[in-house]
Amino acid sequence: MAVTSSLDIAVQKRRHEFIPGHTILARNAAALPVPVGGRQLIPDQLFALKYPDCYRAFLLEFDRGTEPLRSAKHCKSLQRSIKLYREMFVTEAHRRYFGLRANTLVLWVFDAPRRMARFDEIARAEAGEYAGRFLAKVLPGSARWREMAAFQDVPWMSCGGETELVL
Numbered sequence: 001m002a003v004t005s006s007l008d009i010a011v012q013k014r015r016h017e018f019i020p021g022h023t024i025l026a027r028n029a030a031a032l033p034v035p036v037g038g039r040q041l042i043p044d045q046l047f048a049l050k051y052p053d054c055y056r057a058f059l060l061e062f063d064r065g066t067e068p069l070r071s072a073k074h075c076k077s078l079q080r081s082i083k084l085y086r087e088m089f090v091t092e093a094h095r096r097y098f099g100l101r102a103n104t105l106v107l108w109v110f111d112a113p114r115r116m117a118r119f120d121e122i123a124r125a126e127a128g129e130y131a132g133r134f135l136a137k138v139l140p141g142s143a144r145w146r147e148m149a150a151f152q153d154v155p156w157m158s159c160g161g162e163t164e165l166v167l
Contacts, residue, residue, distance in 0.1 A: 021046035024057075028099040035097065036088045041081075048102060055102035059085075059094070063110045069118050078119055082126045082134070089130045107156060108136040123159040131159040 024046055025031065033040040045060035063078065071077035085106050088094050094104055110116040116136050123134045135156035 016052075017050035019048040019050060019055075024048060024098055024100075028097070030098055034088060034094055036084055036091065036093045039084060041084050041088055041093075043106075046098070048100075057094075057098070057100045057102045057104040059104065059106045061106065061108045063108055063115060063119070065111060065115055069115075069122060079122050079126060082123050085134070086127045086130050089133060104133070106134050108134065110136060110138050113138050120157075120159050127159065134159050 021032065032046060033042045035041075043059035044062045046058070047060070048055055048057040061081070067081075068075070068077045070079045089104075094100055108116075108119060110119065116138055119136060124131050127134060135158050137154055137156050
């Protein structure tokens, strides 16, 4: 995907190491769906970054605006995904399943600022103390390589806009 490819390039320019999902999965003989409370959590991408003094893991979600913001209990929605990620953090299912010791964040990429703002409201309401582990940004409309490079320089915003992170 253009987002992860441009992220890999941006991270290398900053002299950090990009660790792709297939490397993490192979190390633990795991598949991408994470079992959480009898359900399957399927992020769009998994990767980690090695910084000079630590590692950080990321689960990446691409919101294409096709899922409802909220839904009934068994229907897929942003709200349901947030609740499932919260349960994953509470139970540390991702640590056991992927063998992760690094802090883990969930990155959400949106195609519209309004949808990202609604996500932010829902995440703050549903994720509780884990809301700071959800970061988001809006993808440029054209998603050409030139714009993707600039996209990586824009900080990821945590729910409520309290934290900014440049990978």
